[in-house]
Amino acid sequence: MMLDAAFRLSRDNFDLDVAFNLPLSGVTALFGPSGSGKTTLLRALAGLEVVDGHCRLGDRIWLQGRRSVPTYKRSLGYVFQEASLFPHLSVEANLLYGWQRLPQARRHIGRDDVVEWLGLSDLLERQATQLSGGQRQRVAIGRALLTSPDILLLDEPLSALDRQAKQQILPYLEQLAAESGVPLFYVTHAAEEVERLADRVIFMSAGRIERIEGLQQALSRPDSPLFVEEGAASIIEGDVGETLADGRTPFDFNGLRLWLVRPLHRSLTRARLRILASDVSLALGPVADISIVNQLPLRIEHIRETVDGRVLVGGVLADGQHLAAEISAYSATQLELSRGQQVYALVKAVALLG
Numbered sequence: 001m002m003l004d005a006a007f008r009l010s011r012d013n014f015d016l017d018v019a020f021n022l023p024l025s026g027v028t029a030l031f032g033p034s035g036s037g038k039t040t041l042l043r044a045l046a047g048l049e050v051v052d053g054h055c056r057l058g059d060r061i062w063l064q065g066r067r068s069v070p071t072y073k074r075s076l077g078y079v080f081q082e083a084s085l086f087p088h089l090s091v092e093a094n095l096l097y098g099w100q101r102l103p104q105a106r107r108h109i110g111r112d113d114v115v116e117w118l119g120l121s122d123l124l125e126r127q128a129t130q131l132s133g134g135q136r137q138r139v140a141i142g143r144a145l146l147t148s149p150d151i152l153l154l155d156e157p158l159s160a161l162d163r164q165a166k167q168q169i170l171p172y173l174e175q176l177a178a179e180s181g182v183p184l185f186y187v188t189h190a191a192e193e194v195e196r197l198a199d200r201v202i203f204m205s206a207g208r209i210e211r212i213e214g215l216q217q218a219l220s221r222p223d224s225p226l227f228v229e230e231g232a233a234s235i236i237e238g239d240v241g242e243t244l245a246d247g248r249t250p251f252d253f254n255g256l257r258l259w260l261v262r263p264l265h266r267s268l269t270r271a272r273l274r275i276l277a278s279d280v281s282l283a284l285g286p287v288a289d290i291s292i293v294n295q296l297p298l299r300i301e302h303i304r305e306t307v308d309g310r311v312l313v314g315g316v317l318a319d320g321q322h323l324a325a326e327i328s329a330y331s332a333t334q335l336e337l338s339r340g341q342q343v344y345a346l347v348k349a350v351a352l353l354g
Contacts, residue, residue: 005019022212024183030204031203032189037206045185050068053065076150077152077153079140081156085128091124109145118138118176133161151185220324221304234275238258256318275350280323297318
C-alpha cells in the first residue's frame with residue numbers, strides 16, 4: 001500500500017509546499033532543523049491542519065482539495081512531544097481507553113503484544129501520575145497502537161526526555177517498529193534516532209522536501225545532514241550471536257561476519273551497527289598479522305572529495321549493504337582506487353546501536 005500526498009499551506013511567515021509518494025511500511029523519519037515544517041507535515045497527514053492538496057492512503061482518500069476527512073475518521077494514531085495521558089486512570093486503563101471503543105472486528109493489535117513490545121507489564125497498575133517521562137511516552141505510544149491504526153504518527157516523542165530516558169526507550173521503539181507491522185512516520189532532529197529506527201528519510205528545510213532517501217543511501221553521501229559532528233557513517237543490519245569465552249560476539253549478516261569486542265549490556269538478536277567512515281581503512285587484499293580483525297571484501301561505488309585532503313570512498317558489501325571509508329587523497333592515489341574495484345575494508349571500530 002502506498003501513501004500519496006501533497007500539501008500546501010501559507011501561514012504568517014511560513015509556507016509548506018510538499019509532495020511525496022511512499023510505501024506504507026517500516027519507519028519513515030522526517031528530519032530537519034526546527035521550523036523546517038516537519039510537525040506541520042505530520043499534522044496535515046492527521047487532518048489537524050487546513051491545507052490544500054491531496055492525501056491517499058491506499059484506496060482511501062483522506063484529502064482532495066479542501067475536502068478533508070476529519071481526524072477521528074482517519075485510521076491513524078498520533079503521539080505528541082508530551083504524553084497526554086488521563087491522570088486519573090491507571091496505565092492499563094489508559095492503554096485500553098481507545099481499544100475498548102473499537103469494534104471487535106477492527107482490533108488487529110492485541111493488548112498483550114503492545115505490553116510486551118513496550119515493556120509495560122510492571123507498570124499496568126500504576127497511576128499515570130506515578131510514571132517517569134519515558135514511561136509516560138511508552139504508555140502514550142501503546143495507547144495509540146491499540147486503536148489498530150493503519151499508520152502511527154510520532155512527533156518528536158523523545159524530545160522532552162533526558163539522554164538516559166531516551167536510551168531506555170529507544171530499544172522499545174526498535175522492537176515496536178520491527179514487530180508491530182504498523183508503518184511509522186517519525187519526526188525528529190536527532191540523527192541518532194534516525195540511524196537506529198529509520199528505513200527511509202524525508203529531509204526537510206524551510207517548508208520543502210529536499211530529498212527522500214533510503215537510510216543507507218542517505219548515509220552514503222558526504223554532505224548528508226545526518227553527519228553533524230562525527231562525520232560520515234554507515235549502518236549495517238544483522239544478527240547478534242552468542243558471546244564467546246574470549247569476549248568476542250559475532251555479528252552476522254547474509255554470510256558475512258563482524259566481531260564485537262565490547263561486552264553487551266542486554267540480550268539482542270536483530271540489531272544495527274554504526275561504523276564511522278573514519279574508522280575504516282582500505283587495502284587491496286586481506287591483511288595478515290594485524291590487530292584489525294574485521295576485514296570485509298568491498299566493491300567501490302564512488303570516490304568523492306571531502307575536505308582537508310580527504311576522500312570518502314563508498315562501496316557495497318557482498319550482501320548489498322553499503323559501507324563507507326574516509327581516507328587521505330594521497331592513499332587513494334597510491335592504491336589507484338577506482339569505481340568498480342574490489343578492495344578490502346579494514347574496520348577498526350564498530351558501535352552497536354542499542
